[in-house]
Amino acid sequence: MNILYIGGGFVGACSAAVSAASGHNILVFDIDTEKIKKLGAKDRNIIESCLFEKGLGDLLVQHSDRITFSSDYADLEVFLDACDVVFMCLPTPEIGETGESDVSYYVGAAEKLASSLIKRNKGKQERYVVIVNKSTVPIDMIDRTEEILDAAGVKNYGVVSNPEFLVEGKAVQNSLKPDRVVVGAKTEKDFAVMREVYQRFFDATDIVYLEVNPKEAAAGKLLANFYLFNKLGVCFDVVGRTCEAFDGIQFEKVRKILASDVRIGNWGFYNSMYAGGSCFIKDARSLSHQLQKAGKAACLVEETYLANKRQLTLFLSRAKTEAGISWKDKTVALVGLAFKRDTNDVRNSPSIDIMHMLEEEGVGHVYAYDPAAKDVFAKLFPASQTLTYVDHEYDAVTRADVVIIATDWPQFRGLGDMIIAHGSTPLVMDGRRMLQHRYEDMIAAGCSIIAVGSPYFS
Numbered sequence: 197m198n199i200l201y202i203g204g205g206f207v208g209a210c211s212a213a214v215s216a217a218s219g220h221n222i223l224v225f226d227i228d229t230e231k232i233k234k235l236g237a238k239d240r241n242i243i244e245s246c247l248f249e250k251g252l253g254d255l256l257v258q259h260s261d262r263i264t265f266s267s268d269y270a271d272l273e274v275f276l277d278a279c280d281v282v283f284m285c286l287p288t289p290e291i292g293e294t295g296e297s298d299v300s301y302y303v304g305a306a307e308k309l310a311s312s313l314i315k316r317n318k319g320k321q322e323r324y325v326v327i328v329n330k331s332t333v334p335i336d337m338i339d340r341t342e343e344i345l346d347a348a349g350v351k352n353y354g355v356v357s358n359p360e361f362l363v364e365g366k367a368v369q370n371s372l373k374p375d376r377v378v379v380g381a382k383t384e385k386d387f388a389v390m391r392e393v394y395q396r397f398f399d400a401t402d403i404v405y406l407e408v409n410p411k412e413a414a415a416g417k418l419l420a421n422f423y424l425f426n427k428l429g430v431c432f433d434v435v436g437r438t439c440e441a442f443d444g445i446q447f448e449k450v451r452k453i454l455a456s457d458v459r460i461g462n463w464g465f466y467n468s469m470y471a472g473g474s475c476f477i478k479d480a481r482s483l484s485h486q487l488q489k490a491g492k493a494a495c496l497v498e499e500t501y502l503a504n505k506r507q508l509t510l511f512l513s514r515a516k517t518e519a520g521i522s523w524k525d526k527t528v529a530l531v532g533l534a535f536k537r538d539t540n541d542v543r544n545s546p547s548i549d550i551m552h553m554l555e556e557e558g559v560g561h562v563y564a565y566d567p568a569a570k571d572v573f574a575k576l577f578p579a580s581q582t583l584t585y586v587d588h589e590y591d592a593v594t595r596a597d598v599v600i601i602a603t604d605w606p607q608f609r610g611l612g613d614m615i616i617a618h619g620s621t622p623l624v625m626d627g628r629r630m631l632q633h634r635y636e637d638m639i640a641a642g643c644s645i646i647a648v649g650s651p652y653f654s
């Protein structure tokens with residue numbers, strides 16, 4: 197099949213790569229010329245310098261004969277003549293702090309696409325084309341997509357909602373072997389087209405392939421994200437807080453008690469200072485906004501959002517309230533800049549809020565480190581007289597009065613040994629419980645510790 201992806205970000209690039217690996221001919225169109233150049237470079241290192249996703253570089257290089265990247269709209273228009281499916285993979289961020297999804301990227305791209313679709317096959321529009329929404333959008337977006345296409349006079353088309361469930365950091369792995377594929381369509385014809393797109397998943401015995409209507413698909417995506425976000429909120433704000441409130445309760449032990457109950461399940465017991473990233477927060481906000489717009493209460497959804505926000509504020513405030521320190525003139529190691537490990541994505545990373553807080557509080561100097569996200573983070577916070585990016589975590593933690601661990605990169609588990617061997621005695625703020633196996637030794641060596649899910653140790 198000939199498949200067009202509009203938007204070559206985390207979702208577009210990863211699912212396009214997997215489509216190419218499934219034997220389809222792919223064009224990825226994105227307005228970001230630098231990104232397109234790097235993704236199309238046929239060089240793993242260049243590709244991953246732009247989108248750091250395990251396996252993406254190899255897959256794109258391996259299948260480069262079936263996938264083209266372009267930011268020239270003329271290429272897209274030529275491709276449309278023989279195109280079977282168009283995947284819309286556009287950003288849908290929150291508008292300010294309103295909860296409402298900003299669908300302007302999606303609508304803009306759909307309107308432009310519509311004006312090109314009417315010209316296909318020399319204006320005869322003979323070829324049937326399915327427009328598939330992969331972005332996470334408001335539940336009624338399918339109707340708006342049809343309105344846009346109809347208003348432009350597009351003929352011979354279908355619309356499908358096919359939400360993406362990939363997890364950043366495992367995006368390629370998830371796209372090659374998803375837990376489930378959800379296809380929301382209105383007609384058997386469109387379901388049939390999608391089965392052909394996803395033949396390898398449709399035929400697989402261990403992948404759930406679900407055919408529903410488009411609104412069920414869109415609602416299912418938002419609700420699934422809310423459910424996961426809520427589990428994290430409960431972990432941070434109830435389980436972790438209980439462990440912080442009482443001496444002698446180890447979070448990891450309590451977690452095992454809870455997770456061994458199959459009704460509770462074992463996902464989501466990662467105590468952390470914040471659940472960041474591009475999806476959970478905005479999707480919960482969008483769900484809440486849509487429920488309230490429909491005249492329904494959204495108290496639990498709102499409370500989950502607030503629990504996550506509260507977690508970061510409370511964690512950072514413990515430096516003053518429990519350790520009694522002032523940030524003014526302190527030297528801080530900020531270890532981890534990506535919102536989580538295995539990605540260079542910094543959207544809603546707690547390190548952004550931490551940097552703002554440190555700047556406001558008059559911090560002396562910040563030494564920042566991340567194995568993948570330094571360059572992306574430096575676009576938001578350029579190196580300065582008070583901010584230095586270092587090439588190894590050692591260069592950050594051994595200079596600091598306060599070490600803040602903000603990302604769960606596995607290598608950070610070695611920071612305890614590093615600090616003890618160096619002989620320094622910083623306040624360690626462990627926002628991910630990366631060093632819990634070394635807390636006792638670190639305290640014995642003179643460090644003090646503030647960790648999510650533990651009382652203050654000194």
Ligand SMILES: NC(=O)c1ccc[n+]([C@@H]2O[C@H](COP(=O)([O-])OP(=O)(O)OC[C@H]3O[C@@H](n4cnc5c(N)ncnc54)[C@H](O)[C@@H]3O)[C@@H](O)[C@H]2O)c1
Binds near residue numbers: 202305362474
């Ligand atoms: N990132 C995830 O883990 C994830 C998972 C599931 C669903 N989603 C959803 O998928 C959608 C895309 O997310 P993402 O993380 O890939 O975003 P992204 O920001 O990484 O990628 C979006 C891309 O669209 C491009 N773009 C913007 N306007 C365009 C236009 N008019 N024409 C062509 N390209 C245009 C941008 O340049 C960017 O490269 C969002 O709705 C998101 O909520 C994301």
